[in-house]
Amino acid sequence: MKGYSLFMGLLLLACIILPTHYVRAQNPQIPTGLSAFSLSESAGVNTDPLKVYTYKPAAWQDGRPIVVVFHGLKRNAEEYCQGWKEYAEKHNFLIACPEFTENKFPGVRYYNFGNVIDNDNTGGNVLPQKQWIFPAIDNIIKETKKQANAHKSRVIIYAHSAGAQLVHRYVLLNKGTAADLIIAANSGWYTMPNEDISYSYGLKGLSLTKKDFRNAFAKPVVILLGENDTIRSKVLRKTPEADAQGKNRLERGRNFYKQAQQKAASLDLKFNWQLITVPGVGHDGAGMAKGAIPLIEPLAR
Secondary structure (H helix, E strand, O other): OHHHHHHHHHHHHHHHHHHHHHHHHHOOOOOOEEEEEEEOOOOOOOOOOEEEEEEEOOOOOEOEOEEEEEOOOOOOHHHHHHHOHHHHHHHOOEEEEEEOOOOOOOHHHHOOOOOOEOOOOOOOOEOOHHHOOOHHHHHHHHHHHHHHOOOOOOEEEEEEOHHHHHHHHHHHHOOOOOOOEEEEEOOOOOOOOOOOOEOOOOOEOOOOOHHHHHHHHHOOEEEEEEOOOOOOOOOOOOOHHHHOOOOOHHHHHHHHHHHHHHHHHHOOOOOOEEEEEEOOOOOOHHHHHHHHHHHHHHHOO
16 A cells, blocks of 8 residues: 555656646746757758857846847857856846857858858859758747747847858848847958849849848848957958958948948938947957947847
């Protein structure tokens, strides 16, 4: 009888506990502090899940901003998440840093370029849109909001360096956006809104319509540039096409914004972008993040 009673007690306990675990699985919740989650993502060279590192302050609640941070060429998403920890605590932001690994998104073709063409330089074959990786950005935003159980929070994309290359091309080529603000900081070079220059430096061969340009220029975009990002570093692309945009990242960013503004005017389209320069900052992700804070805080609810 004692054995039977013990068995029945354990069975009853299991019945009580299992539904609780089931409910938690159906209603994910990003924990306080540093954490990570994975989401299913078909974009890339394989079907491996995409990992997203997060940092959530204890005081964060739905309505406070969610900042999705895109790393640079080192693919160091966890380090970027750590770097935003101070800002997250001070300003009560939830930080999400997706990791675009070399294994899943190899080379500049899959990360910087968004897999629009079939090589890492320029003038390659344009791939079908279903192979472009830009929709993964909206998938990340959607899943982060789901994991955070957020319904009122606005979402800000902050992307630095190689991440800004991916994101500014997302602005130009993705039809819509799930973000409320897109900040592209210190991109190395740009896809200019010029249909006479081949991708990745221009839009030749992509057959963009006026509606496509309308969608791009209507997005809430800030081109954020470091005042001191003027060094022709080892990793800065120095091809003739890149140098035609400017000799450094500051010049190239200013020219990109100017050409986009002129393209919008030529098509008589609304231009919803801003150009902001951060004083005293060079090619520094943390310093540029600090310059982005005043742009994010007004979006809190």
